[in-house]
Amino acid sequence: MLAYLNTLASKDAELLAWQFLLAARNLSKVLHPNGCYLSLDEQRTPVVLQHADDSSACLWLGNDGVWCRSSQIPAVVAAMFDLYLPLLTRTNASYYVVAHLGQSIDSKIATTSGDGYYVTGEENRRHLHCLRALSDAVIVGAATVIADNPQLTTRAVAGEHAVRVVLDPRAELDTSFGVFNDAQARTVLLHQSSAKLDARSMTSGPVLSSGEQQVERWIVPDSDASMNPEQVVSLLARRGLNRLFVEGGGVTVSRFFEAAVLDRLHVAVAPLLVGEGTSALQLGGVEKMINARRPAHALYGMGDDVLWDFDVSGCSDATVSNSAVQDSVSAALEPTVRIK
Ligand SMILES: NC(=O)c1ccc[n+]([C@@H]2O[C@H](COP(=O)([O-])OP(=O)(O)OC[C@H]3O[C@@H](n4cnc5c(N)ncnc54)[C@H](OP(=O)(O)O)[C@@H]3O)[C@@H](O)[C@H]2O)c1
Secondary structure, three states: OHHHOOOHHHHHHHHHHHHHHHHHHHHHHHHOOOOEEEEEOOOOOOEOOOOOOOOOOOOOOOOOOOOOEEEOOOOOOOOOHHHHHHOOOOOOOOEEEEEEEEEOOEEEEEEEOOOOOOOOHHHOOOOHHHHHHHHEEEEEEEHHHHHOOOOOOOOOOOOOOOOEEEEEEOOOOOOOOOHHHOOOEEEEEEEEOOOOOOOOOOOOOOEEEEEEEEEEEEEEEEOOOOOOOOHHHHHHHOOOOOOEEEEHHHHHHHHHHHHHOOOEEEEEEEEOOOOOOOEEEOOOOOOOOHOOOOOOOOEEOOOEEEEEEEOOOOOHHHHHHHHHHHHHHOOOOOOOOOOO
């Protein structure tokens, strides 16, 4: 059956690879890690096998919760598995968090007027939709909703919509935005407990209605100044949202990175010079270059853009991540997906 994959044109192989990934996503949520193999049946559809020999399985879930792939598959399929399977790892941690930013080569995600459209190209847009489809929730900051009025749904690929989570610490957003009205997917607003809820135009209470759509409002315990990313992901995980995708903007992704709650950071770099504008990552500096963070990474081409896939688990502290550099100057990402 694996031989069949190698007869397909690139586009068809990618579509089938995506079906495998959706099947793996569903299995990751329900099955015990042992004895879970995915292969193709006679109808060329991914099926679960309880017993498989090495030559028939395309993907399998190891006892350690890590998905593995066959080496007998086309390169385009292998690249998709390598990029997305780490997001489906089953760990003892209650959450797995990936963040993405699409930036110009001068590290901007929007112009000074807040225009953030068409930074990266179509292939990277499809990648965003893949990340949404593999996640339980897609998280954005209030400033992104104000600037972009985004839909945050899965449209460019097959798959379910993630729950849309909007960080609105002081409860300042009104209900005119699409995520509160389009009834396309569930939306959750997160506020700090100090937010002055009754000063807003929306009805106060645990659930608010905006037109046809019910929008839930959850309260994150207050921290010092702004919403604490650790409290955010813990709250979401307690409520069953364990695979999280932070889609922007720069302030939100930076705060999640600095709080060390990210497992993976995807930075798509477009061949574009913006000049003044909204910054992508905004991190505290280091005095010596040797102390700069150098997380393990892999590169993927997406049309004219280049996606950097960083493994940033445990990488908020520069001195920790930098020890890897001293061991290996190239700092290439050890494939999380082991190859037969
Ligand atoms: N290219 C990409 O990958 C990408 C992705 C998403 C968005 N974008 C662009 O990024 C820009 C927004 O990013 P960003 O870094 O500025 O912010 P952001 O991360 O979207 O939003 C984060 C924070 O915005 C603050 N905020 C600012 N104005 C607010 C308001 N009126 N009401 C409530 N909160 C407000 C809050 O911070 P406090 O905690 O400080 O109160 C909030 O938590 C937009 O122009 C968007 O187009 C680009």
